[in-house]
C-alpha cells in the first residue's frame with residue numbers, strides 16, 4: 001500500500017477536531033509537538049502539520065495527498081482539489097458587516113465604499129456577482145477594527161457567534177459564504193484504494209456521531 005500524506009492545521013481552530021476525527025478512525029500517531037510530520041503506526045499514512053492557508057495548494061500540487069481545511073480557505077486560494085467529505089466542524093459564515101449605527105438596506109449601497117477583509121478573492125467574486133463596485137482593502141487580521149479606525153466603511157470576515165462583531169460596534173449585513181471543515185484530496189489520487197479505505201472510516205465516524 002502507498003503511504004498517503006494528509007495535511008492538517010498545526011494549531012488553531014481546526015487542529016483539535018482534525019486530530020480527534022483521525023484518532024477516532026482508529027489511527028495511532030503522536031500529536032504535533034515540534035516535529036511537523038508524524039507517522040501513523042497502524043495505517044500507511046503520514047500527518048503533516050501546516051498553516052491552514054498552505055493546505056489547499058499543497059494538496060493541489062501533490063505534496064500532500066489529502067487535507068483537512070475550511071472551505072473558505074480553499075475558495076480564497078482557488079486551489080484545484082477534489083472535495084471528498086464535509087466534516088461537520090469549523091462551521092462559520094463569511095459575512096459583510098457594517099457599523100451598528102448605519103442603516104444600509106440594500107447591497108447596492110456598498111457602491112463606492114471601502115471594505116476591509118482578509119478574503120479579497122471571495123469578496124471580489126461576491127461583489128461582481130451583485131454588480132457592486134467597492135474598494136477592497138486587504139488586512140491580514142483584526143479586520144473588525146477597520147471601521148472604528150476609519151480604515152473602511154464595512155468589513156468582510158468570518159463570523160461564528162457574532163460576538164466579535166458586536167464587541168466592535170458592527171452588525172452583520174450580508175452573507176457571502178458558508179464554510180465548514182472538509183476533507184480534500186489531490187485530483188490524481190482521490191479514487192485510490194487507500195483513500196477509499198480512509199474515507200470509509202471517516203464516514204463511519206461521522207455517521208456514528210449524527
Ligand code: PRT
Nearest residue numbers: 012013051052053070090091092158159160161162163164
Ligand atoms: O495559523 P493558521 O494560519 O493555521 O490559522 P488561522 O489563524 O488562519 O485560522 P484559525 O485557526 O483562526 O481558523 C481556521 C478556520 O476555522 C478558518 O479558516 C475557518 O474555516 C474556521 N472558523 C470557524 C473560524 C471561525 N469559526 C471564527 N470564528 N475562523 C476564524 N474565526 C474568527 C474570525 O476571523 C473572527 O475574528 O473568529 C472571530 C469571530 O468569531 P465570533 O464567534 O466572535 O463570531
Ligand code: ZN
Nearest residue numbers: 051052053054
Ligand atoms: Zn491561516
